[in-house]
Amino acid sequence: MHSPDRLDATFAALADPTRRAILARLASGQASVTELAQPFAMSQPAISKHLKVLERAGLISRGREAQRRPRRLEAKRLGEATRWLERYRRLWEGNYRRLDALLEELKAQEKKWET
Amino acid sequence: MGDLKVATPSDREIAITRVFDAPRKLVFDAHTKPELVRRWLLGPPGWSMPVCEIDLRVGGKYRWVWRHDRDGTQMGMGGVYREIAAPERLVATERFDEAWYPGEALNTLVLVEQGGRTTLTQTMRYESRAARDGVLKSGMEKGLTASYDRLAELLASTR
Numbered sequence: 001m002h003s004p005d006r007l008d009a010t011f012a013a014l015a016d017p018t019r020r021a022i023l024a025r026l027a028s029g030q031a032s033v034t035e036l037a038q039p040f041a042m043s044q045p046a047i048s049k050h051l052k053v054l055e056r057a058g059l060i061s062r063g064r065e066a067q068r069r070p071r072r073l074e075a076k077r078l079g080e081a082t083r084w085l086e087r088y089r090r091l092w093e094g095n096y097r098r099l100d101a102l103l104e105e106l107k108a109q110e111k112k113w114e115t
Numbered sequence: 116m117g118d119l120k121v122a123t124p125s126d127r128e129i130a131i132t133r134v135f136d137a138p139r140k141l142v143f144d145a146h147t148k149p150e151l152v153r154r155w156l157l158g159p160p161g162w163s164m165p166v167c168e169i170d171l172r173v174g175g176k177y178r179w180v181w182r183h184d185r186d187g188t189q190m191g192m193g194g195v196y197r198e199i200a201a202p203e204r205l206v207a208t209e210r211f212d213e214a215w216y217p218g219e220a221l222n223t224l225v226l227v228e229q230g231g232r233t234t235l236t237q238t239m240r241y242e243s244r245a246a247r248d249g250v251l252k253s254g255m256e257k258g259l260t261a262s263y264d265r266l267a268e269l270l271a272s273t274r
Contacts, residue, residue: 011249092119096133098155099145103137106144106151 010077013057018042019050023059023073030063030072127247130238139226139233143202146224147171152179161185173199177207194219202226209239216249218242 013019022036037047051071054060058077063070120132135142145151153164156179166180178193194208205224221240226233241247 015248092131094160095156096119096135098157099142100135102145102151102155103135103141106141107137110141 009057010059010080013053013059016050016053019054022047022050022054023078026060026071026073030070032068032070036071123247124238125240126244127242128238128240129247129250130236132234132236135233135235136231137233138231139228140202142226142233142235143205146205147201157181166191171196171199173197194222197221216241216246218246220246 014023018040021040025031025036025039033044033047033051036051037044040047051060055062055071059074060071061074063072122130122132124130145155147169149167149169152169153167156167157164161184162181163184164179165182166178168176168178170176173196175196176193177196178191180189180191182189191212192209194210196205196207198204198206203226207222209220209222210218219242223236223238223240225236225238227236228234239250241250
């Protein structure tokens with residue numbers, strides 16, 4: 001998948017609380033669909049649907065074991081996405097605090113010119 | 116000076132509102148003069164703005180590039196000025212080099228001054244509702260960000 005589309009798919013996948021919970025579970029080790037379905041009051045097909053979304057977004061992959069096909073977390077992909085999230089959130093919070101300081105400086109300069 | 120408020124005025128827009136304790140002429144300058152912009156529009160700690168080019172006229176382009184001082188990561192964006200009414204209104208297109216939302220956004224900066232204070236409203240209009248939602252989901256909602264943060268922490272601790 002082309003990178004911007006993929007990033008979009010990643011964010012869409014992360015927007016759902018069940019899918020975030022699945023990722024959190026997989027962060028502590030790989031798990032089968034049955035194991036993943038246990039903590040949620042959800043049918044296996046419903047969980048499978050979420051897993052498909054996560055897989056398409058590149059956030060998880062399937063193991064080789066024929067029977068269990070355990071899912072595991074693709075940490076690199078998730079790391080990429082969270083880096084973007086952090087960048088964006090901090091951008092505005094931190095920026096405006098710096099702008100406050102700059103404006104104080106500019107106001108002081110203007111006063112100097114007036115006198 | 117006051118809290119940063121985030122609203123969704125329509126299904127394709129996000130609006131950020133913030134009050135500054137300064138006349139709007141100064142706030143406008145801080146958004147349009149490169150030597151001022153690169154002093155505050157820097158993002159998280161450790162980032163600087165090696166490129167800040169602004170051709171402030173209708174149809175003129177701007178080009179901004181941020182760089183992480185330690186690992187050298189770069190993030191660039193730019194666009195074209197569509198409307199300029201100093202010191203109250205500025206409209207420009209926005210597109211990131213490494214697109215993290217589909218298409219192009221249209222940013223409108225409105226500055227309202229009252230009693231020496233300026234209320235800034237920055238409205239970002241995206242090409243589609245899906246693009247807007249993608250940006251919202253990507254961390255402008257605090258609760259969501261918090262859960263991503265926890266997830267990231269968890270991830271870091273298991274690596």
